[in-house]
Amino acid sequence: xxxxxxxxxxxxxxxxxxxxxxxxxxxxxxxxxxxxxxxxxxxxxxxxxxxxxxxxxxxxxxxxxxxxxxxxxxxxxxxxxxxxxxxxxxxxxxxxxxxxxxxxxxxxxxxxxxxxxxxxxxxxxxxxxxxxxxxxxxxxxxxxxxxxxxxxxxxxxxxxxxxxxxxxxxxxxxxxxxxxxxxxxxxxxxxxxxxxxxxxxxxxxxxxxxxxxxxxxxxxxxxxxxxxxxxxxxxxxxxxxxxxxxxxxxxxxxxxxxxxxxxxxxxxxxxxxxxxxxxxxxxxxxxxxxxxxxxxxxxxxxxxxxxxxxxxxxxxxxxxxxxxxxxxxxxxxxxxxxxxxxxxxxxxxxxxxxxxxxxxxxxxxxxxxxxxxxxxxxxxxxxxxxxxxxxxxxxxxxxxxxxxxxxxxxxxxxxxxxxxxxxxxxxxxxxxxxxxxxxxxxxxxxxxxxxxxxxxxxxxxxx
Numbered sequence: 001x002x003x004x005x006x007x008x009x010x011x012x013x014x015x016x017x018x019x020x021x022x023x024x025x026x027x028x029x030x031x032x033x034x035x036x037x038x039x040x041x042x043x044x045x046x047x048x049x050x051x052x053x054x055x056x057x058x059x060x061x062x063x064x065x066x067x068x069x070x071x072x073x074x075x076x077x078x079x080x081x082x083x084x085x086x087x088x089x090x091x092x093x094x095x096x097x098x099x100x101x102x103x104x105x106x107x108x109x110x111x112x113x114x115x116x117x118x119x120x121x122x123x124x125x126x127x128x129x130x131x132x133x134x135x136x137x138x139x140x141x142x143x144x145x146x147x148x149x150x151x152x153x154x155x156x157x158x159x160x161x162x163x164x165x166x167x168x169x170x171x172x173x174x175x176x177x178x179x180x181x182x183x184x185x186x187x188x189x190x191x192x193x194x195x196x197x198x199x200x201x202x203x204x205x206x207x208x209x210x211x212x213x214x215x216x217x218x219x220x221x222x223x224x225x226x227x228x229x230x231x232x233x234x235x236x237x238x239x240x241x242x243x244x245x246x247x248x249x250x251x252x253x254x255x256x257x258x259x260x261x262x263x264x265x266x267x268x269x270x271x272x273x274x275x276x277x278x279x280x281x282x283x284x285x286x287x288x289x290x291x292x293x294x295x296x297x298x299x300x301x302x303x304x305x306x307x308x309x310x311x312x313x314x315x316x317x318x319x320x321x322x323x324x325x326x327x328x329x330x331x332x333x334x335x336x337x338x339x340x341x342x343x344x345x346x347x348x349x350x351x352x353x354x355x356x357x358x359x360x361x362x363x364x365x366x367x368x369x370x371x372x373x374x375x376x377x378x379x380x381x382x383x384x385x386x387x388x389x390x391x392x393x394x395x396x397x398x399x400x401x402x403x404x405x406x407x408x409x410x411x412x413x414x415x416x417x418x419x420x421x422x423x424x425x426x427x428x429x430x431x432x433x434x435x436x437x438x439x440x441x442x443x444x445x446x447x448x449x450x451x452x453x454x455x456x457x458x459x460x461x462x463x
């Protein structure tokens with residue numbers, strides 16, 4: 001059945017005329033109709049536009065025209081990216097009435113590669129939560145267990161891909177917002193280095209300070225599919241202040257060593273997640289890729305510093321937006337900001353000191369990574385949790401959401417690329433991912449390692 005194929009296989013089948021773009025689009029629209037009522041992943045489904053684009057794509061194949069990397073492949077887009085003539089709501093009543101003038105650069109690059117956009121997927125309000133819920137579209141459910149969250153903020157995108165409503169698409173990651181949904185939903189997700197994929201046309205705008213932490217990335221069911229999406233999306237964009245003219249390059253894995261980080265310092269992770277990381281390390285050893293235990297130096301306060309930039313710094317602006325319209329604000333945009341909204345605005349001195357701290361942390365870690373260029377670690381301390389759950393008992397300790405996300409947030413703060421791939425299952429039948437973290441602009445290396453891990457792992461379960 002076409003919807004159960006990989007994105008790469010679909011692309012090859014279209015080129016070989018083994019399947020038509022029309023057939024691919026129709027099968028995915030049927031899957032959306034069957035699955036979306038239970039998972040509620042879509043903000044809008046663009047049936048007419050997708051069908052029209054599929055006919056044009058099929059005509060191009062039949063007439064022997066030059067085909068892009070993603071020609072005729074259906075994809076989805078997180079509802080934080082502009083699409084010309086459509087609203088970019090980010091799940092917020094505060095954005096009702098918005099209409100985008102043009103496509104975001106990432107959307108334009110998908111179209112230029114021949115992809116066909118099926119629809120826009122759900123987010124928490126203003127991308128501010130690890131759960132996907134809002135007043136406009138409502139709550140998105142995890143396809144593996146409807147009582148669990150798919151994560152956030154790219155939760156709608158991850159749920160749609162896991163449920164075979166889409167083979168892949170684009171999301172954004174400011175604190176794990178691609179990697180956590182990938183881990184929770186049993187799919188693959190790439191958070192690149194800021195600047196490898198343009199953030200132009202994304203909301204919130206990816207300039208300073210938001211763009212320091214946040215990047216545009218890809219989600220799909222495999223790392224091989226991520227690699228194809230990355231090839232279509234990567235490239236310089238003069239309109240993105242973080243954009244860097246770094247061309248696609250070979251992985252360059254000579255002398256590669258992988259550092260194994262089973263947890264973030266003393267913050268516990270679920271034992272099944274730790275065991276999955278250990279099994280992935282053994283798999284790398286079996287592939288003759290040297291591994292060694294690794295503990296980063298000087299990052300103990302990195303999650304707190306991430307929160308300064310992600311939560312405390314923008315809180316005064318958020319407070320202004322909410323003033324007088326507090327009833328219109330959904331809990332996903334206010335729950336974690338409650339403390340920050342009560343505090344005084346950070347001073348210029350605090351900002352400058354924290355930027356300097358961030359740079360020192362980054363330099364220190366990159367010095368360590370000169371010898372160990374890739375880290376293997378958990379993406380998160382827990383598996384997909386029940387909606388609105390906030391505390392978890394691990395062994396004799398209890399952790400909250402902030403602690404659970406500590407394996408993810410430091411790499412937003414420091415601007416390092418990271419990829420998550422599914423690698424195990426919990427006793428409760430929930431997927432478990434592992435995270436590979438690389439040095440800046442070395443996405444090709446971590447993607448190559450992720451593909452090799454997946455190939456050694458073999459087929460993965462589906463919801």
